[in-house]
Amino acid sequence: MTISFENNRLLLDFPDELGQLEILDLTTFVADKSKTTFYFKGPNLVSQKAQADRALVFSLPLDIEPIYFKKYLTAQKVPNHQTKILKTYLDQLSPYLDKLGYQFRMTQDTSATSATKSVAKVQHRFSKEIADIPFYVDYEGAKAEVYWIKRTDLCIRKGAVLKQDMPLNQDGSIGFSQKFALSLRQEHADVIGPDMVTTADIHLKSVNEVGHLLYFAGTNSWLILKDKTGQTLSSHTIIS
Incomplete structure (x- = not known):
């Protein structure tokens, strides 16, 4: 591979x-x-x-x-x-x-x-109403404030804390999801400090990429990002 x-x-x-x-x-x-x-x-x-x-x-x-x-x-x-x-x-x-x-x-x-029928189990839609809503990540050591600004533009605000311990496969090898996460971190290495705290805003194209960068994915990021009341990003954007 x-x-x-x-x-x-x-x-x-x-x-x-x-x-x-x-x-x-x-x-x-x-x-x-x-x-x-x-x-x-x-x-x-x-x-x-x-x-x-x-x-x-x-x-x-x-x-x-x-x-x-x-x-x-x-x-x-x-x-x-x-x-x-x-x-x-x-x-x-x-x-x-x-x-x-x-x-x-x-x-x-x-x-x-x-x-x-639609082949997608769940779909989400961006709307201008949520562009100004801060969503927060507090998951497995990762902490961040995230804004969904445009359809393909999510902003992780400066000062985000990235998860440091990378999960490995049972045989000790690096998984494909982790390799993708590492490639995203390498792409933005100039604004990720040695303490894994970001020194500038980072713009990504999807919720999936946000999850990879912050905590190596491995879970449904639509449910991890929450507003100040605890309402998930999914509940704000899901298409019924």
Whole structure:
């Protein structure tokens, strides 16, 4: 498994010829019909590019048909002979995707009505009303004041305290989520002091990135950020 992070583009090269995954902003995304693209708003899968703030692009093994891969993940019917192949492949990929924090719908629902439902379990929407509301983080040693200023602009205010102890895999290796967090910290190293306290405001593109930078993710950050009354960011922005 190799990982690279350059120009806000994360590239994961899976082991055992399982293919590749690119995670990139829509501003740098160029469609490629030979690959399979999913659109995400933060950690949640969305059905339209207009709703998204990033793209996840899979380069699949030769025995995986891109069209069936996408249908399977979005709860559409696929030929029976493809089901076993896709399930086996996704079983191999799931540990990596889960660690990254992205919410895919991994089960196939064959009912006619469910295929038309949204594939995102939970969606959140930015609104101008919350731009001036401070949200606070107090989780596993990380402390911060955060503002969601624009749709793809979250500001961690100066003086934030970053979690220092990085969680490791059971074998002592660094997980993929942690590597992404480290890459974000490296990107902003000039404003992170040796005591892991920030010396200037830091702007990130998503709630997911905020969680990675502050406390190596590992939990639902929509529930960690809270206003002064204890109301979560999720409850302010969830789409019912």
